[in-house]
Amino acid sequence: QKEVEQNSGPLSVPEGAIASLNCTYSDRGSQSFFWYRQYSGKSPELIMFIYSNGDKEDGRFTAQLNKASQYVSLLIRDSQPSDSATYLCAVEQGGSQGNLIFGKGTKLSVKP
Amino acid sequence: KAGVTQTPRYLIKTRGQQVTLSCSPISGHRSVSWYQQTPGQGLQFLFEYFSETQRNKGNFPGRFSGRQFSNSRSEMNVSTLELGDSALYLCASSLEGQGGSYNSPLHFGNGTRLTVT
Numbered sequence: 001q002k003e004v005e006q007n008s009g010p011l012s013v014p015e016g017a018i019a020s021l022n023c024t025y026s027d028r029g030s031q032s033f034f035w036y037r038q039y040s041g042k043s044p045e046l047i048m049f050i051y052s053n054g055d056k057e058d059g060r061f062t063a064q065l066n067k068a069s070q071y072v073s074l075l076i077r078d079s080q081p082s083d084s085a086t087y088l089c090a091v092e093q094g095g096s097q098g099n100l101i102f103g104k105g106t107k108l109s110v111k112p
Numbered sequence: 113k114a115g116v117t118q119t120p121r122y123l124i125k126t127r128g129q130q131v132t133l134s135c136s137p138i139s140g141h142r143s144v145s146w147y148q149q150t151p152g153q154g155l156q157f158l159f160e161y162f163s164e165t166q167r168n169k170g171n172f173p174g175r176f177s178g179r180q181f182s183n184s185r186s187e188m189n190v191s192t193l194e195l196g197d198s199a200l201y202l203c204a205s206s207l208e209g210q211g212g213s214y215n216s217p218l219h220f221g222n223g224t225r226l227t228v229t
Contacts, residue, residue, distance in 0.1 A: 034217065043202055043220040044155070088155065099168050100218065102147075104154035 002027040004091050006103035014111050019076040021106050023089030026070070032092040033065055033072045038105065039085045048074060079110045114139065116221035118203050124227045130191040133224045137184050137205030143167075144186040145218065146178060149200040158201075161186055162208075190226075198228045 003026045013019045021035075032051045036044035050056045050063040050072065062075040072091075076083055086105040093099045117136040125131050137144050145168075146158040157170040161180035178188040184205075190197055200223045208216040 043222050045220070046217045049217060099157055099160070099170070100145075101157070102155035 002093060002101055004089055004101050004103040006089050006106045008104060009107040010109050011106055012109045012111060013079050015079060015081060017079050019079045019083065019108055019110070021074040021076075021087050021108065023072045023103055024070055025072070025091040027091065027093055028070065030091045030093060033063070034090040034100070035063060035074045036088040036090060037085045038088060044088055081110050081112050084108055084110050116203055116205050116219055118221035118224050120224060121222065122225050124229065125193050126229055127193055127195060129193050130189065131193060131226060133188045133201055135186045135188070135203030135221060137186070138219055141205035141207055141219070142184055143206045143208060144180055144184060145204045145206075146186070146188050147202045147204065148172070149202055149223070155202070158188070193228045195228050198226060200225050
């Protein structure tokens with residue numbers, strides 16, 4: 001069974017700090033990796049995707065991918081209370097028409 | 113551009129009944145996927161439709177079925193409802209496939225919350 005694992009949290013950080021969210025996956029054939037943010041009572045929204053080893057930055061968000069370790073992370077710099085949400089890691093299964101497998105999410109709380 | 117639209121937003125059904133949920137994808141998107149979200153299991157993939165054909169299917173019983181119409185709109189049907197079917201059902205659309213490409217990410221609708229009593 002292919003899996004995506006995340007710490008459920010809650011992860012609590014003070015406003016202005018760096019929040020670090022981690023995700024591991026079991027399918028070595030996976031090529032694409034996504035981070036979704038889900039506010040309470042809302043649907044998931046895509047915030048980052050990454051497909052090459054290394055770092056990818058977009059504003060306050062940085063996604064990091066290490067395929068050898070089967071590890072993907074999301075860093076949120078200068079965390080704001082509005083970043084408080086559940087962050088879902090999603091991994092594409094190997095194959096040209098891959099399915100997305102989601103982790104159960106990490107709940108982030110940014111304290112003012 | 114309008115987002116993914118799901119109807120209805122809320123449903124209350126009784127065990128044994130059946131239910132049909134509807135999803136209208138973003139204009140131009142040909143792929144529609146369905147997910148079930150519960151607190152215990154998280155987001156679980158149900159199935160994906162592309163150009164009216166089911167292309168991928170998750171590990172759900174045959175009581176869960178779907179279809180896609182020529183205008184890419186999709187419906188999901190659950191027959192013989194069980195208490196455990198209570199969940200948020202999310203529809204997502206993408207240009208090409210079920211999250212299959214970073215060029216074609218999933219865009220989710222607001223979901224239908226189904227309660228089975």
